[in-house]
């Protein structure tokens with residue numbers, strides 16, 4: 309029997325740091341408002357790198373750390389809601405940039421759940437025995453999807469990328485999963501709507517920018533996502549003690565605080581870095597994971613058990629419990 313294992317992690321963020329005070333110079337907001345409601349103090353904003361450039365930096369690091377040659381990679385999945393283009397996909401650009409000639413590649417779109425959905429999918433590809441190694445990357449340049457005149461959304465998001473090398477293993481590392489979607493609430497969080505525009509059609513909805521019902525998303529996270537995590541912990545027979553760290557999508561520190569209480573896991577187990585990067589959607593969990601490995605909090609030696617949870621547009625939400 310073949311299983312899948314996260315064997316390397318990496319992240320890359322653009323150099324440009326934009327603080328809350330920087331934003332207060334270009335819009336009617338303040339560090340006090342942003343930090344007290346979201347926990348965010350600063351974010352990275354790309355000046356001249358596209359989503360595939362950030363993802364390529366992650367892919368190169370993963371290859372370097374593993375010592376693998378690009379031709380040994382069987383697949384690349386990039387989770388993103390801010391692709392360079394629909395065609396070629398961001399994953400295809402990464403493949404070309406690193407010359408992973410033997411890989412099949414595609415983008416996966418599930419907003420802030422994208423990385424968790426992509427990792428769950430990639431695990432099945434390896435577990436089925438068909439493929440041995442894949443790169444799973446979450447990458448976003450959300451700054452290009454924001455309406456910079458809308459302070460309600462512009463202050464929340466940032467750019468960055470993170471990813472993992474997933475490899476075949478004789479031991480089981482993916483212990484439990486629960487993936488969910490509710491399209492009926494899709495309009496609560498929107499972006500990238502390109503309306504009908506042929507000579508034969510009425511003009512459709514055309515709004516490329518991020519739109520959000522903040523209160524509804526807040527409630528969704530606290531209620532639905534917390535409940536699904538509690539259920540997963542019960543079903544998997546893992547109590548809070550069985551989880552070393554919880555890496556939840558980095559949207560908002562108040563969401564994290566409330567979810568910790570609802571789930572009944574110690575707050576110290578919930579890692580957070582949204583203060584430095586803002587909400588980077590599909591990139592937030594792999595950036596947090598790779599940064600925690602870099603800081604020595606998480607070790608890739610099979611001794612720790614992690615809860616990874618994404619939630620966001622779609623609506624989508626999902627969790628994986630992974631021995632790492």
Ligand code: ACO
Pocket residue numbers: 336337338341342345346420459460461463464497520521522523525526557558559560587589619620621
């Ligand atoms: N700076 C200053 N004032 C602002 C700003 C800003 N950046 N944005 C909004 N305001 C004002 C509003 O205009 C409003 O003023 P008014 O009362 O005079 O009309 C006031 O602040 C309150 O606005 P609300 O939108 O009601 O603010 P709320 O307290 O709900 O906080 C927030 C907004 C932080 C977005 C909150 O709803 C939230 O945390 N939602 C969770 C959603 C989230 O984190 N989404 C991220 C993307 S989704 C995801 O990743 C899953």
